[in-house]
Every structure is written in C-alpha cells, then in structure tokens.
Amino acid sequence: MSINEKELLRSAARLVDDGLMAFAALDSALVARWRYGALAQWIPLEQPICSATPAFIGLETDLLAMQDDAKTTFALPKIGLSALKGQADKISMEVFWRSCDETYLLVISRLGAPMELEFELTKQIRARRIAEDNYRLAKEQMIEKQQLIDLVIDHAPAAIAMFDREKRYIFATRRWSEDFGLGREPLLGRSYKDIPPFAHAPHLALLDECLSGAIAATGVAPIEVADGRREWARFDHQPWRRTDGGIGGAIAFGELLTETVENRRELENRNADLVRANEELEGFASIIAHDLSAPLRAIQYALDEAKKSPRDAGDHTSRALAHARRMETMLSDLLDYCRVGGQRASFAEIDLVGLVGEIVTSLPGADRFDIRVCGAPQVIRAAIAPLDLALRNLLDNAIKHHDCGHGVITISVVNCADVWEITVADDGPGIDPAQHDAVFKLFQKTAASRETPGSGVGLAIVKKTIEAQGGAILLVSNPGAQRGSAFCISLPKSQQSDATLHDQEKLGFVHIL
Template sequence: MIAARDILNGRDACWLMDCAADAMLVIGSDGRVLLANPAAERLFGYSLDEFCGLSVEDLMPRRFRAAHGDKRADYAGRPEYRRMGSGLELYGLRKDGGEFATDISISPVENGHVLATIYDVSSRKRLEEEQKRMIHELENVNEELKNFAYVVSHDLKAPLRAIGSLADWIAADQHDRLDAEGQEHLRLLIQRVRRLDALIDGVLRYSRIGRAHEAANAIDLNELAREVIDSLAPPPEVTVSVAADLPTIRAEKTGMQQVLQNLLSNAIRYLDKPEGRIGINCAEQADCWQFSVADNGPGIEPRHFERIFQLFQTLHPRDRVESTGVGLSIVKKIVEQNGGRVWLESSPGQGSTFYFTVPKTYP
C-alpha cells in the first residue's frame, strides 16, 4: 500500500484518519483503494494490506457496481464534498459477503484522490423499517376499528330500535295489566335501551374524531355558547352565565361545539343543589385562550381527576344518573388533537371547574 504521507498532506492528517471512529478510505481516480484506516478494517473485515488490491466497486454488492462507474466519472468531472445516502438505498459489502446499510461522505483531496467516510447505519435502517411496519399495522388497526364501529352501529341499532318500539308499545297499551313491579321492570328496560342507543352514538362520535376534518373558521365563542345553551334547554332552576368578552377563535366549529356541549350537559346532569349555577369564562394567555366551565355541583375527589377522562368511566351508578361515560373522553380527544389540554379543579361538595385551552394559532 502507498505510504500515507504520499497520499495525505501531513502527519496530522494521517493521525486523525487512524484515530477516526468511522471507516475512511482514500480512493484513486481509477477507483482503486489507496489507503484505509483501522475503522475500515473493522467494518469491512479486510486487513489494511488487503485493501490495496481492491477497487471501490469490490466493497459494494454486485447490483450496484454497474451504475457506480458512471457516478465515479461524473464526480471526477465535478469534485466537491457530497453526502450520499439521503433518500437512497446504499449498502456496503464485507469480506465475508455480508451487507450493511451505509451513508457515505466523499471529499476531494490532492492529485485527484477522494476521501470517503463510510457510516454503518444498519441500526438506524432497522429502526426506520420497524417504525414503518408499526405505522402500517397501526393504520390497518385504525381502519379495522373504524369499520368495526360502523358495523356494530348498523347491526345493533336495528334490533335495538325494535326492542325500544316494542317496550314503548307495551308501556302504552298494557300499562293497566302490569303491577307496580312489572311497570318498574319495563321502565328499566326502556331506560337501558335508550342508554345503549346513546352509548353506540357516543362510541361512533369518539371514533370519528380526527378522521373527518372540516375547514377551520372564525368562531365567535359568545354566539356558539348561546347556541349550545339553547340546544340543551337547561331546566328553570339552572342558570348558565356566559362572560361578555369571549374571543373569536379559529377552529373547527363542530369540535368546539361538542366540547362545550359535553361540559355543560355534564354540569346540568350531575347537579345536586336546588339551584344550579354554571359559568363560562375565558382568560387570555401568551399563546392560547384558556376557557373554563364552572358549576356548583357535587364536586369530584382528586383521585378521580384522571379516571373521568377515560372512555366509559362514570362516578355514579348509571341507574341513578344516566350517562354513557363517553362525553369527557370526547372533550379530551378533541382538545388535544387541536393542540390544547384539558384539566379540572374540584373539591367534594364545592363544585367543579373544567379548563381547556385553544392555541391562538390553529395547528
């Protein structure tokens, strides 16, 4: 092998090449390997002396060799620093025939020689392939869940409607023939049919979040809040107050509508006082709007703060307070998918305040 000093200018350059952690080769204009460092010996499996009988094409799989001659000639005409491998499939070939994924940096040195630095990126490639596989599997699972939700809805809704209609008919036409116990059983049947119907609708709404996007528009929150309150029609004993200076934000209207609707309906549903007070307010932060929905209801123990945002979780028996356990899960999913966060402050007997943020810049 040619002396290193005859190829590289100076003792320091030779020393740095020998100490480098990455494999480095000096290649002549004819494609022959002139110099290799110890890291190249470890990577390719050749001794330093064996490298002198090799061409650069000997260090790559056969399928890449034919095209490489033209690339080498093109580089000789325009020698410059280049990083190869981004967006390409490059592989090195070891002495034992094994292949490894690689990125390569090439730089011109004196006398038409080229300094090539070879990086073994096999671990990174394996990780990328694993990520691609996991993403593909996740997409398939999501698609199956979406189809499953629609199939379940279709297959359950029809018989459920039939059961509900039959139960309503019995309650209307056979009322006098049923004793008090029978009437109570029928009432529970109708109640649970309606609950299951609402649960199916809730699961479908939850599954659709993030799939179907509507255009983001300017939304006057004062107007939207009034629309939601009108649609819920709170009972006379419940007063809902809305701050006069709620901002106009840019977001998907349906999502914001669902967030307010679920928070307000929960406050109304769980009210345990003769008179209910619910307040909607907003505080401006540096990069977001912080909204709050406060009530004077029963309050929530801190140990339940995380649990209530999970799907199908409720704090009260369903036969006492009708609930599907989906509403707050929908709130959390919508808020977080729009770049915000949701949390609450509450004490038992002191009411609750639910907070959520909306970024000033629509994600």
C-alpha cells in the same frame, strides 16, 4: 566544373531541399533565391515575417528584406563572386529566414560553404515540431479529461461537493445544486458558510471536524434550502488529502430524505392508528360483554317476570322498554364515539360569545346558571366542530351534575404560542381526583352522577375529538380543598400535519465517527 564542385553543389541542393521542407511545415518562414548575384525569387511560407520590395527582384543587391514598418533592414553578406570566375552563371544561393523562440535565424547556403548550419537548423526545427506536437497532444488530452470530469460532475446521480481548507467550493454536482435550491449560480470559489443551508452552525462544526481529519455525518435532520423549501436530509463529510499527505479540504455527500421521512411517518402513524384501533376494539369487547349486556339481562329478566306474573306484566314490560331505550342510547353514543376522528375539522373565525349563546339556548336548565365568557380575544381561529362539541358536552355536564340546581359557569380563553387554551369552570361539587382518568372512559360515571341522565360517553367523545385535532384536555378538581371542576382544553391555532408528530430529537442530528 570539377567532379568535386558538382558533388558539393548537389549536396548543397539536397540540404536546401531538406531545409525548405522543414520550413514549409512551420508557422512563419520565407525563402529567398539569388542567381548571378541578383535577387531572383522571394517566397513567403505560411505567415511571412518580413517582405521584399518587388523592385529588388533582378537587381544585384546585398539587401535581403525590409520590414513593412521600414524600421529594420536585414543585410546579406557580400558574395565573393570573384572566387568563382567563369562560374557566375551557375551560382545559385538560397536564404532561409525563420523565427524560432523569438530569435531570428539566418541561414545561407551557397556554393562552397559548409552546411553544418543548415543541419543544425533542421534538427532544431524538427525537435521544436515534436515538442509542439507533444504539447498539443497533451493539451488536447487534458481538455478531453476535463470535459469528461465536467460531464461526470454535471450528470452524477448524487449530491456531491468538494471544498478546500478555507471552505470554498472547488466543484459541486448539478444534483447538489438542484437538491439544495442553489439553482445554476456559479459556486466555484464561494464560501460554504455563505450559502444556505450550510451556513448554520451544526454544518460548519461538521466541516471543521472533517478538516481536522474526522469523518463527520449528520443524522436525518430538517434543513431550509436556499430557495426557501424545508427538507429532510443527511450529510457525510470526508477529508481529502494532497499528495504530501496533508488535508487539502473536504468532500461532502448529501442526500434528500424528505420522501423517506414522510413515508416513515405515515407508516408510524398508521401503526399508531392500528394500535389505537386494537385498543378500542378491546374496549368495545369489554363494553359489549359488560355495559351492553347489563340492559339486555335486565330486559330478559323483566320479560321473564312478566311471563310469570301476568297481572304485573305491564310494569315489567315498562321496565323492559326503559332498559331497551337505555341500550339504544348507549349504542347511539357508541356510534358517535366511533365516528370521531374520521376526518380533519375545518378551521374558521369563531365568536366565542356567539357560539356559547347558541349552545346555551339548546341546553335544558341553562337559564338557572350565570354563564360567562371572559378573557381576550373572544374571537379566535380554530377547528369549529371539535370546539362546539367540547363546549356543548362540558356545559351540559356542569349543568346536569351541579348539586344546587343553579350556579356560575365561566368560560375563559388564553392566547398561547401555538394553541388556544379554553377552560370551562363551574362551582359544582367537583370530582374526586381518584376518578379523573375514569371520567374520560366510555360508559364511566362517578358515584355522584349515576342518578343523572346520560350514558357516560360524553367526556370520552370530547377527549377523543380534541386529541384527533392535535389538542389535549385536562381535568382540575379537588373537592376536599375547593368546590368546582375546571376542564382545560388546548386546541391548535392551525391545521396540524402528520409531519409535526416527530421532532428532530427523535430522528437525531449530528454524529461524529
């Protein structure tokens, strides 16, 4: 063999080795070797793309391979053995078969053939492998970033949701789902307007404002979340933009403020209680300075007179004792007034006819009056203690201050939306409108009632008791036009909570920035 032939053979062998190494790194390939014109070896690499019948090994054949389904036969061109006479025992040939981009490439290397095709194939294989590596790396990075985004969305300590222009969910944080009662149901692709609490018109209007380019925010507002809870919350909506500058949708930020609102209300209630306490304290100071000091002065005067005139000491002492008893009554009534509102009264079913009957039997002079209960229903559910106290005082006043000693007292009840309206009306002399406010103050008596027993605390206690339960009392009387007085009481049908003291208008709702 000439030096040129040996060098060519060594070059061919190196190229074959390079090609084999390249093929070995691929998903599917095979190598077939021929010696002396016969199929000598069949090597599938990784996943074989075709197979050879073992019977072909050692045979001189042009058949390269037959697929398992026997539908396709691959043939090898004739090898011109005559061109290398005397060298047949040294001839070897390798065939590389590779599926590349769904195109089958057949590369033949043999003695004396130029190897450009092997070079080209190796370049294609390496370029494809680099591209595949880059694609795999990019895919892994994308998956990693998506997992990181999902982690942030799932554990973000804020209620955030993102929507497209059709108001469909793009994503929502776990906090959003938990705070607004959405559970773990999938939100992606669902419409904003189909899921409470955002199906309501104010929220949809905010989203529309946002999609037009505005930054929209609610004030603190009551909402009913998807699981039925009532909460206080605020929302901020901001538009997000695409790369071309157009509005792609909206991002919503939500915040539950129920605890904050409740704390604020509790603070306001405590402040209001403090203001009332201060006002009452000032009133008590005035009472002590004036109303309670009057009987004290009278006692002192009577005792001084008794000392000056021993013969009349008995009369003066009797007057001093009378003033002392009056002062004791005033102090007792004042203590009763102070105890009002200390706790919520219990609610119960109340038979008005039965309750009035029990009260009447304990009131002096009630047997001289025609006391009637009218209206429907006559059995109501209300706070029993305040109603008992109010009816007892109002009936007692109507009897004591009646100018005829007998008459008609009517108790009526009206069923309103949230309250019972109970009216106690008499046919007595009435009360001057100028004194309507004064009769509800401590130790205040009208000119006509000053000669009757009592300290003038009863109506003040009634008013404070009713208002402590969230109710109200109103006096209607005009003696110049008609005889009689009517005291109208409104009592809540259910236990009032502090949460009802402030409404939505005070806290605000929608504000467009």
